[in-house]
Amino acid sequence: MTKRLKIVVVEKDPERARMIVDGLLELGDHSIHVIAEETALARKVAERSPDIVLIDLANPSRDMLEELALATSPLERPVAMFVDRSDHQLTRAAIEAGVSAYVVGGLQRERLRPVLDAAVARFHMFRRMRAELAATKRALEERKTIDRAKGILMKARGIDEAAAYTLLRKAAMDQGRKLSEVAAAIVTASELLS
Amino acid sequence: MSGARLRAGFLPLVDAAPLIVAAELGYATEEGIALDLRKAPSWSMVRDWLTMGEVEAAHLLAPVPVAAALGLGGRTASLAAVMVMSVNGTVIGVSRPLAEKLRRTGHEFDFSDAAAAGRALIGSADGALRIGVPFPFSMQAELVGHWLGALDPATPGHAVIQTVPPPLMAEALAAGEIDAFCVGEPWGSIAVEKGAGELLLPGAAIWAFAPEKVLAVREEWSAAAPQLQDGLIRAVWRAGRWLSDRKNHTAASEILARERYLDTAPEIIDRALGGRFVISARGEARHFPGFVEFHEGGANFPWRSQAAWIGRGLAARAGLPERRAMAAARGVFRSDLYRRAMAGTGAALPTASAKVEGAVTADLAVASESGRLILRPDRFFDGSIFDPGPLD
Numbered sequence: 001m002t003k004r005l006k007i008v009v010v011e012k013d014p015e016r017a018r019m020i021v022d023g024l025l026e027l028g029d030h031s032i033h034v035i036a037e038e039t040a041l042a043r044k045v046a047e048r049s050p051d052i053v054l055i056d057l058a059n060p061s062r063d064m065l066e067e068l069a070l071a072t073s074p075l076e077r078p079v080a081m082f083v084d085r086s087d088h089q090l091t092r093a094a095i096e097a098g099v100s101a102y103v104v105g106g107l108q109r110e111r112l113r114p115v116l117d118a119a120v121a122r123f124h125m126f127r128r129m130r131a132e133l134a135a136t137k138r139a140l141e142e143r144k145t146i147d148r149a150k151g152i153l154m155k156a157r158g159i160d161e162a163a164a165y166t167l168l169r170k171a172a173m174d175q176g177r178k179l180s181e182v183a184a185a186i187v188t189a190s191e192l193l194s
Numbered sequence: 195m196s197g198a199r200l201r202a203g204f205l206p207l208v209d210a211a212p213l214i215v216a217a218e219l220g221y222a223t224e225e226g227i228a229l230d231l232r233k234a235p236s237w238s239m240v241r242d243w244l245t246m247g248e249v250e251a252a253h254l255l256a257p258v259p260v261a262a263a264l265g266l267g268g269r270t271a272s273l274a275a276v277m278v279m280s281v282n283g284t285v286i287g288v289s290r291p292l293a294e295k296l297r298r299t300g301h302e303f304d305f306s307d308a309a310a311a312g313r314a315l316i317g318s319a320d321g322a323l324r325i326g327v328p329f330p331f332s333m334q335a336e337l338v339g340h341w342l343g344a345l346d347p348a349t350p351g352h353a354v355i356q357t358v359p360p361p362l363m364a365e366a367l368a369a370g371e372i373d374a375f376c377v378g379e380p381w382g383s384i385a386v387e388k389g390a391g392e393l394l395l396p397g398a399a400i401w402a403f404a405p406e407k408v409l410a411v412r413e414e415w416s417a418a419a420p421q422l423q424d425g426l427i428r429a430v431w432r433a434g435r436w437l438s439d440r441k442n443h444t445a446a447s448e449i450l451a452r453e454r455y456l457d458t459a460p461e462i463i464d465r466a467l468g469g470r471f472v473i474s475a476r477g478e479a480r481h482f483p484g485f486v487e488f489h490e491g492g493a494n495f496p497w498r499s500q501a502a503w504i505g506r507g508l509a510a511r512a513g514l515p516e517r518r519a520m521a522a523a524r525g526v527f528r529s530d531l532y533r534r535a536m537a538g539t540g541a542a543l544p545t546a547s548a549k550v551e552g553a554v555t556a557d558l559a560v561a562s563e564s565g566r567l568i569l570r571p572d573r574f575f576d577g578s579i580f581d582p583g584p585l586d
Contacts, residue, residue: 039371042357060359063236066267066330067357 005030007115008048010055010065012036016126020054023122027114042067054119142180149183152190197226198422203240204253206233206456207360208379208466209280209407211446212488213253215433216426218449224432225425233454236359237329244412245271250419251426253279254410260504260523261331266512274416275408275501276531277427279434281493283406283466283486284334284397285382286311288374289367292318293392293474303392305473305480308399308575312345315374315394319352326358326366326375333397333406334376336507341400344576364390378406379466379486380458386472387462393473396482401552403491403572405500408527416531424535431494431541438489443467484570491557491570492542494532499548501527502582520582524548533563542567551580 007030011017017034024032035044041064045053055062146168153164172182200222204210213231216222222229232249234240241258243249259273288296292315297303301314315323323342327334335355342353358366358375364385366372375385376397385391397404409430416423436442443464451460465471469485472478487493505523509516529547536543542565549560552574559568574580 038362039366039369057239058235060235060361062238063329063359064357066238 004028005052005115006048006050007032008045008050008053009034010038010041010045010053010059010061012038019126020119020122023118024115027118030115038064041065052115054115056123142183145180145187146183149186152186197223197228199228199230200251200422200426201230201232201249202251202253202426203232203234203243203249205237205240205360206458207253207381207407208450208456208463209283209486209488210253210455211437211450211467212279212430212433213409214450214455215437215446216429219433219436221429221432221436222426225429227422227425227429229426229429231454237332241267244273244410247412247415250411250415250422252410253407255329255332256405256408256500257331257333257336257504257508258329259408259410259526260501261508263522263526264505264508264512264514264519266508267331272413273410273526274413274528274531275410275496275526276416276423276528276535277409277430277494278405278496278500278527279407279409279430279488279494281403281405281487281491282396282398282484284337284376284378285393285471286338286374286376286395286397287367287382287385287391287393288315289370289372289391290389290475291370292373293394296394303394303473303478303480305393305395305471305482306399308341308395309345311395311399312341312575316342316346316352319373323353323374324372325353325355326363326372326377327355328357328360328363328377330357331508333404333504334378336504337397337400337404338376339507339511341575344574344578364388367391380456380462383462383465383471384458386474389475392475393471393480396469396485398482398485399575401572401574403487403493403554403570405497405504406486408496416528420534423531427532427535428539431489431536431539434488434494437467438487440468487570492544492567494541495544496527496529496532497547497549497551498524498527498529499551499580499582501525502548503551503580506580524582537564541565548582551582552577553579 007024009017009020009032011020011034017036021032021034024030033048038061041061045065053065055065149168150161150164153159153167154161168182169179172179202213204213217229217231234243237255237258240252240254244252256275259275261267262273295318296314299314299318301311325338327338338355346352358372360377360381363375363377363381367375367385368390382393386393409427411423437446446467447460447464450456450463451458456463466486469482471480471482473480501523502520505519506516509519533543543563544567545561545563552572554569554572556571557568559566
């Protein structure tokens with residue numbers, strides 16, 4: 001039986017942190033600790049003396065972890081580095097997924113690989129979910145705006161809903177703009193004029 | 195945009211200006227380069243992009259490629275600094291409680307006397323002074339180390355230099371996690387605007403001509419794409435010349451302020467370009483001409499002696515043998531590649547590739563292989579002289 005890995009995940013977003021932790025727990029009974037607060041990050045990480053630190057690449061606080069790489073005293077154990085640079089493919093996958101792993105000490109690649117793969121997969125999944133959510137939200141907002149614009153047109157010109165929609169679509173096509181943009185312009189103008 | 199695509203990473207700082215201007219004002223296009231700029235959230239990210247080949251070139255803290263050559267900060271690819279992109283451009287600030295204390299001791303915040311400011315700072319510290327810098331390998335860390343080290347040989351015990359990402363500097367100061375900082379603009383001025391701190395000194399008050407950011411590339415890429423690299427050097431050089439003209443500062447501030455670059459108010463950026471600062475929330479103004487230099491005084495020439503100075507500092511803290519570190523460091527600043535790119539452009543090129551750092555006290559004309567090179571004063575505040583020894 002291999003020993004439990006101590007993994008630290010630096011993540012502010014609780015939802016995302018939970019997803020990553022769940023993904024890592026599926027691998028086995030590892031000890032996982034989430035740090036959400038970025039102040040004095042290097043010290044907090046060092047206190048946990050983890051085997052692996054996972055952090056979002058887009059997080060500017062990542063630079064704080066670079067200090068760990070400078071710790072030369074044997075008591076301050078970590079000699080951290082950005083994933084394993086010798087494995088180009090793995091590093092590239094991590095960069096594309098937006099996750100950075102600091103590997104502490106001489107952890108073998110066979111042990112790192114599944115952890116990183118799981119983290120990469122979770123980062124991808126989270127980003128997809130976020131993108132889907134944003135798209136759904138936007139579509140909903142656009143539909144609401146178009147509905148309001150239709151209502152304004154119907155009232156102002158005394159036409160029915162189908163005619164108002166046709167009018168909107170024609171204006172959008174004539175101007176080479178999106179339907180939602182024309183609708184938004186009408187809503188804004190109407191708010192200003194009323 | 196047309197031409198060969200070249201990706202370059204940068205951090206949102208005033209001194210990324212030469213790359214941004216080269217892309218925005220067509221200097222890159224003139225060289226047949228379609229410059230694709232990518233904003234990074236951290237220095238480790240820019241460095242990793244560069245070493246992994248996600249970008250071909252980068253705006254990088256001068257000590258980062260030197261640290262890589264010394265094997266500090268993990269294994270990375272060999273990096274070359276092919277030109278200096280900016281000289282000076284950092285500020286030192288203190289928290290409001292510390293500023294109060296300094297004022298009570300009679301310090302005047304003259305924004306120029308590093309010895310007086312440093313002594314006041316050391317004298318007012320209760321315990322160890324905690325100073326935030328943007329990265330372990332940075333001119334900020336080197337300058338603060340030199341400054342306090344020269345005034346107080348016991349500095350390592352009296353000051354703790356810790357990494358705080360520039361966007362979080364004001365917050366860390368306000369939260370009392372650090373007492374002072376040394377950071378590139380606009381982040382010092384932003385700390386003042388947020389009421390978190392006051393500005394004490396420009397970095398140039400410690401070393402009058404400190405190489406701050408370099409244009410860095412992978413050595414492997416440098417050898418494979420020499421023409422593209424030479425074109426990029428010339429484009430960035432021309433952008434630096436444009437930036438050094440005062441009448442362009444307003445336009446430069448507007449361009450840099452855009453969301454895709456610094457995403458901050460142009461007035462704040464203009465302070466650094468013109469050297470006109472507001473140092474406290476009370477609106478006290480200070481003028482420091484030449485706060486950041488993109489062109490004059492041979493600013494872009496990558497002096498091997500500058501790299502050796504950085505190498506010596508890094509070696510001292512990491513406990514590496516000094517001579518070997520200095521030798522490895524000077525190989526990183528590629529004055530040979532800079533000369534090749536700039537040959538025939540009329541740019542002033544010195545005959546030597548190294549100089550005694552800290553010895554120029556007034557404008558000094560030096561032997562040039564082309565153009566007319568006038569070195570600007572490069573004094574260290576403590577009058578120290580750095581002689582890198584025979585090099586070429």
